[in-house]
Amino acid sequence: MTKTPQAADVADLPIDAVRPPRPGRWIAAVVAAFALVWLAYTIIVNENLHWDVIAEYLMDGRVLGGLWVTIQLTVLSMVIGLALGILAAVMQLSGSPVLRGASALYTWFFRGTPLLVQLIFWFNIGLVFPSFGIGVPFDGPKLIEWQANELITPFTAALLGLAINEGAYMAEIVRAGIRSVDPGQREAAEALGMSHRQVLRRVVLPQAMRVIIPPTGNQFISMLKTTSMVSVIAGAELLTVSQRIYLGNFEVIAMLIVASIWYIVLTTIASVGQHFIEKRFERGHHALQVRVRRNLRPFSRGNA
Amino acid sequence: MVEPKVRIRSVRKCFGSVEVLKGISLDVPEGGVVCVVGPSGSGKSTLLRCVNRLETIDSGRIWVDGDLIGYAEQGDRLHHLRPAQLCRQRQDIGMVFQRFHLFPHRTALENVMEGPVVVKGVAKGRARERAMELLERVDLADRAGHYPAQLSGGQQQRVAIARSLAMDPKLMLFDEPTSALDPELVQEVLAVMRDLAASGMTMMVVTHEMGFAREVGDNLIFIDGGVIVEQGHPRDVLANPRHERFRAFLGQVL
Ligand SMILES: Nc1ncnc2c1ncn2[C@@H]1O[C@H](COP(=O)(O)OP(=O)(O)OP(=O)(O)O)[C@@H](O)[C@H]1O
Ligand SMILES: [Mg+2]
Numbered sequence: 001m002t003k004t005p006q007a008a009d010v011a012d013l014p015i016d017a018v019r020p021p022r023p024g025r026w027i028a029a030v031v032a033a034f035a036l037v038w039l040a041y042t043i044i045v046n047e048n049l050h051w052d053v054i055a056e057y058l059m060d061g062r063v064l065g066g067l068w069v070t071i072q073l074t075v076l077s078m079v080i081g082l083a084l085g086i087l088a089a090v091m092q093l094s095g096s097p098v099l100r101g102a103s104a105l106y107t108w109f110f111r112g113t114p115l116l117v118q119l120i121f122w123f124n125i126g127l128v129f130p131s132f133g134i135g136v137p138f139d140g141p142k143l144i145e146w147q148a149n150e151l152i153t154p155f156t157a158a159l160l161g162l163a164i165n166e167g168a169y170m171a172e173i174v175r176a177g178i179r180s181v182d183p184g185q186r187e188a189a190e191a192l193g194m195s196h197r198q199v200l201r202r203v204v205l206p207q208a209m210r211v212i213i214p215p216t217g218n219q220f221i222s223m224l225k226t227t228s229m230v231s232v233i234a235g236a237e238l239l240t241v242s243q244r245i246y247l248g249n250f251e252v253i254a255m256l257i258v259a260s261i262w263y264i265v266l267t268t269i270a271s272v273g274q275h276f277i278e279k280r281f282e283r284g285h286h287a288l289q290v291r292v293r294r295n296l297r298p299f300s301r302g303n304a
Numbered sequence: 305m306v307e308p309k310v311r312i313r314s315v316r317k318c319f320g321s322v323e324v325l326k327g328i329s330l331d332v333p334e335g336g337v338v339c340v341v342g343p344s345g346s347g348k349s350t351l352l353r354c355v356n357r358l359e360t361i362d363s364g365r366i367w368v369d370g371d372l373i374g375y376a377e378q379g380d381r382l383h384h385l386r387p388a389q390l391c392r393q394r395q396d397i398g399m400v401f402q403r404f405h406l407f408p409h410r411t412a413l414e415n416v417m418e419g420p421v422v423v424k425g426v427a428k429g430r431a432r433e434r435a436m437e438l439l440e441r442v443d444l445a446d447r448a449g450h451y452p453a454q455l456s457g458g459q460q461q462r463v464a465i466a467r468s469l470a471m472d473p474k475l476m477l478f479d480e481p482t483s484a485l486d487p488e489l490v491q492e493v494l495a496v497m498r499d500l501a502a503s504g505m506t507m508m509v510v511t512h513e514m515g516f517a518r519e520v521g522d523n524l525i526f527i528d529g530g531v532i533v534e535q536g537h538p539r540d541v542l543a544n545p546r547h548e549r550f551r552a553f554l555g556q557v558l
Contacts, residue, residue: 187358188405188464192419192471193395195387202422206409 053254057245058261066241067262069155073227073237074266077162078220084163085170090200092175103171110168116229119161123233125152158230158237166223173215177208209281217274224266228259238262307370309334309475309506310355315364317350324350326530327364332475332523335504339517339538342527343553348510351527352477355508356397357390368397369474395423398468402480404460406452412439412463413448419471431470438466442496458489462496469500476500478509512557518542526550 043049057063091103110118126148135142181204189203228239238259246255310332317325324347332338340348353359355366357374366373373393375382385393406415416435420426426434439445442462452460461481468476478497482490494516501507501520511517517524517538524538526547534541534550545551 182405184401184403184405185407188399188401188407190358190391191356191394191397191399192467193391193393193423194419195391198422202418203407207407 048253049257050251050254053249053251054257054261057251057255057258060245060258062241062245063238063258063262066236066238067266069235070224070227070237070262070266073155073158073162073230073235074220074223076159077166077227078216078223080159080163081166081170081219082174082216084167085172085174086205088167088171089174089178092171093178107168107171110165115161115165115226116232118165119158119229119233122160123152123154123157125157154230154233154235157233158227158235162223162227162230166219169219170216173212173219174208177210177212178204180211181207213278213281214274217270217277221267221270221274224270225263228263306334308332309336309369310508311365311367312351312355313365315351315354315366316362317347317354317359318362324530325354325361328527328530328532330525330532330535332506332508335506336522337501337507337509337520338523338525339521340508340510340525340527341512341514341517341553341557342533346527347530348527349479352399352479352508352510355475355477356394356399358399368393391423395419395471396474398471398473398476400461400464400468400476400478400481402483404452404457404464404484406460406464406467408452411449411451412444412455412459415452415463416466416470419467423471435466435470438469439463441469441499442466443492456489457485458492461485461493465493465496465500474506476505476507478507478511480510480512482511482513514538514542514554514558526553528553 088103088106091099094100129148131145131147132151133142133145135144185203185207186199189199194202227235227237230237231240231243234240242255242259246252249255308331310330312328312330315325315328316323328347328351330338340351342348350359354361355368355373360374371393374385374390376385376389377383406412407418410418413432413435416438417428417431420431420434421428436445436448439448442465444459444462444466447455447459447463452463455463465481481497482493485493490513494513497507497509497516498520509516509521521538523535524541525535526533526541526549528549534545534547541550542554545554
């Protein structure tokens with residue numbers, strides 16, 4: 001007959017078990033550490049890398065100018081892209097087949113063709129439409145008219161290309177977000193007498209944001225890097241200016257490293273920002289999470 | 305004769321080829337409390353949802369306070385109301401749902417303020433004062449700053465009632481307001497509804513709480529298969545159910 005332990009014994013039964021040996025893991029760790037050290041060594045002592053040039057150009061005026069253009073392009077095309085995405089998503093979920101079709105056509109076309117092609121296309125739009133105007137459609141008289149080659153600078157072409165392309169992807173993200181909201185929310189809002197617009201703005205979108213924001217953050221971070229594609233139309237952003245500099249001083253690798261350092265700085269800052277914004281939109285759900293977490297771990301240190 | 309607050313005439317409603325309401329007619333007098341009972345799928349929720357036009361009807365007429373719901377009568381033709389007019393009609397009809405549907409991203413107080421501020425354009429300060437009064441009335445003034453996820457089911461449902469009352473409705477619709485609640489939380493919600501009925505609110509209540517129906521209801525209707533099978537004063541019909549189907553139903557819920 002086994003003796004059941006008394007309460008006093010139960011209170012203190014430390015588990016001090018011996019783990020089985022894991023030689024494989026140790027070997028893998030040693031190999032990885034060795035590879036890292038070797039890689040760092042070869043980079044640091046490599047004379048072809050010209051660390052002095054990298055240091056010299058990191059804060060160069062032209063590089064900083066390109067950095068600023070990259071930031072502007074990213075922020076503007078994300079903002080416009082998000083607006084287009086919301087518009088396309090709302091059209092997609094509307095009752096009108098015409099609106100749904102237009103939205104589907106938009107996402108189908110811009111997701112189905114390479115961004116690089118779109119950028120070159122926008123830059124050369126003047127070949128198709130030499131002038132833009134406001135006036136009577138179907139070749140009627142024009143009120144105002146612009147020449148395409150005045151309007152379409154590398155920057156506007158880049159912005160058009162990036163924003164319209166982004167909008168097509170954001171549409172999908174926004175649509176998933178809107179669909180994630182309990183239909184009961186919409187009904188409760190309608191029962192209060194809210195209009196469709198009010199329901200969308202006050203009830204559906206704020207809740208959809210929780211689902212929309214994490215992938216949008218990823219899109220933003222990816223956009224920081226995607227702007228480098230604009231270099232094919234000489235968009236004056238970070239990669240373009242770096243290229244211009246190395247065409248003069250032949251420091252190809254050094255300038256690419258300068259650009260990469262800035263891209264990494266930008267994406268790191270954006271990732272930190274993403275973390276805090278996601279926290280902010282957890283409002284009302286955060287409390288539940290804390291509660292669930294506390295309930296699952298009743299003896300945690302109670303850091304609510 | 306006094307105009308009834310709600311007048312429902314020969315309402316039919318189909319979902320696809322299934323006819324869910326097969327000609328419902330019903331009057332609710334000013335300040336009356338109608339309790340709607342019936343088996344699952346009999347069309348109780350659909351009936352309430354037709355009254356505030358969350359569902360369209362296929363034939364029949366519904367008037368609330370003399371206003372035809374969903375249409376304008378011009379000559380002998382009906383014209384669909386414009387969306388803004390539908391919203392106007394809904395403002396005067398409160399609805400409380402089985403699963404509360406509070407706005408999770410707003411506090412209890414903000415939930416109650418939302419309707420007046422957004423729909424009626426009431427100033428925030430004024431709306432906040434009124435919302436606090438209503439939270440007081442449902443005994444939740446101390447939870448004003450809590451988010452729905454931090455409230456119990458019974459508390460959430462009381463906030464939902466306050467949210468509807470904030471629009472000063474002429475009529476309140478309750479769709480099984482206590483069915484999603486743990487038994488010990490049912491009474492706190494029923495108490496609020498009892499007070500509301502005593503204050504003279506006209507109410508249509510879908511419920512399985514026969515005690516509440518007997519005590520508060522002026523009229524009880526039993527719906528089965530999309531028609532009203534039996535109706536009368538709750539005390540009478542509950543004591544002497546005439547139809548076999550109603551008797552069988554009562555046998556299950558009591
Ligand atoms: N949007 C809809 N589309 C199709 N069918 C529906 C829809 N809403 C309800 N129904 C059907 O209509 C019938 C009546 O539904 P209703 O929700 O009114 O029943 P109920 O009496 O409220 O039932 P319960 O007690 O389960 O809530 C059911 O058969 C249901 O499946
Ligand atoms: Mg129902």
